[in-house]
Amino acid sequence: MTRQTLTMAMTAAGLAGIALPAAAQDICGGAGANGQWIGGSEAASDVSVSDNYMEQMALVLMGNEYVALFNVSAPTDVRVEAAGRGGGDPVIDLRDAGGTIVLSDDDSGGGGASRGEMTLNPGTYCLSMASYDGSPMTGFVRVGRTEQEALTEGTSMPPVSPPETPGDFTGGGGGCSAVSNYLADGGPIDGSLDMGASVTASVDQVDAWGFSLGTAQAITITAENPSADPLVTLYDGSGNYLGENDDFDGLNSRLDMTSPLPAGDYCIEMVALSDTSLPITVTVSGFDPAAQLASLYERGEAAPPMDGSYPITNMGALGNRVRQDLQTTDVTTWMSFDIDAPGLVVVEAISNGIGDPIMVLYDDFGRLVAENDDYGGDLDPLIAARVLPGSYLVGVRQLNEGETGLVRMLFERYMPAQ
Structure with missing residues (x-):
């Protein structure tokens, strides 16, 4: 296999990449500030005229993401892909020059790989790759035209066809190619979605479900039934891809369109990855930034503020060995502790075989220090991390929806030898 461009990029602190970093700080709304030109330089990263696909290998550590930049000089059918090595599970987002996400994918490449194809207009684009579960991962990122060699096999699922007539949601069946099912009991949504509108089927x-917005509005779409494992994809009335989501909260899906969508018709394509016969509850509501943050805190995907506005149990200065019993649910329980000197902290969550806890550790700036689910051949997590003076947050929850269980927390602190 010939590779036109192969560069190594490291996102961990202290590791330098070969590909040239982006000079401008506002590329893709700031998302590309630390990105690497996938062709090795800006001039060599034009996918419209490249003789072959462009590819980079990247190491992603500590919950970070790797960003590859490329240009499009003429309307071009582009394929973007990411494949992990050794069982890595990458997720990708493609942003335009303004920072709007125009494509997102998790597993469309097959075997955990990510893949997406779409026609891109001239401009600069940023393709980010992250590890699905935040674990360290080495992966390949490839950008090429659709006629060039693919990195991934792709899934057996046929491509989605756009509506035959822009805005025409009057057919029956066939996904977003023909939609007759409108939310809110058969009527179009009027743009006021504060109370939400839900359907189950x-x-x-x-x-597919169609809906209309009377005014420009940011929205949230959820699809719930983990046994069905829903995947939602959103298109506008002209069949343009706007975004998708598979696993947001466990196996349930949630798609946040944080920038207001223009007034008009929209279509939600539905796929059940596990069982197509099971009912899925689909909800469209107005996007609520506060609710989104609360949801991130509840799942442990972001650290809550330590200003007293969110419930956190303060343990104070951490001793050499501290034990704490918690009754846990699928909502993260948060604890904080203080460190007055550099050292090593080991934290265990012991369930004695009841439940499946997962644990995260953040510093007081909200940076993810470490996370773990299963350690030592069982379902109990363990985190060992070097720490500096400051405050830290530990979050613990049950991995499975609706599960509860008593967890015994063990904190151990080790000081360096003098």
């Missing part, structure tokens, strides 16, 4: 019954 299996994918066998309804494989």
Whole structure:
């Protein structure tokens, strides 16, 4: 296999990449500030005229993401892909020059790899790759035209066709190619979504839902039934891809369109990755930034503020050995502790075989220090991390939805030898 461009990029502190970093700080709304030109330089990263695909290998550590930049000089059918090594599970987001996400994917490349294809207009684009579960991962990122060699096999799922007539949601069946099912009991949504609108049906019954916005509005779409494992994809009335989500909260899906969508018609394509006969509850509501943050805190995907506005148990200065018993649920329980000198902290969550806890550790700036789910051949997590003076947050929750269990927390602090 010939590779036109192969560069190594490291996102961990202290590791330098070969590809040239982006000079401008506002590329893709700031998302590309630390990105690497996938062709090795800006001039060599034009996918419209490249003789072959462009590829980089990247090491992603500590919950960070790797960003590859490329240019499009003429309308071009582009394929973007990411494949992990050794069982790595990458997720990708493609942003335009303004920072709007125009494509997101998790597993469309097959075997955990990510893949997406779409026609891109002239401009600069940023392709970010992150590890699905935040674990360290080495992966390949590839950008090429659709006629050039693919990195991934792709799934067996047929591509989604756009509506035959822009804005025409009057057919029956066939996904977003023909939609007759409108939310809110058969009527178009009027743009006031504060109270939300929900419907429930299996994918066998309804494989797409249409709705209308009377005014520009940011929205949230959720699809709930983990046994069905729903995947939602959003298109506008002209069949343009706007975004998708698979696993946001466990196996449930949630798609946040944080920038207001223009007034008009929209289509939600539904796929059930596990069982197409099971009912899925689909909800469209107005996007609520505060609710989004609270949801991130509840899942342990972001550290809550330590200003007293969110419930955190303060343990004070951490001793050499501290034990704490917690009754845990699928909502993260947060604890904080203080460190007055450099050293090593080991934290264990012991369930004695009841439940499946998962644990995260953040510093007081909200940076993820470490996370763990299963350690030592069982379902109990363990984190060992070097720490500096400051405050730290530990979050613990049950991995499975609706699960509860008593967890015994063990904190041990080790000081360097003098």
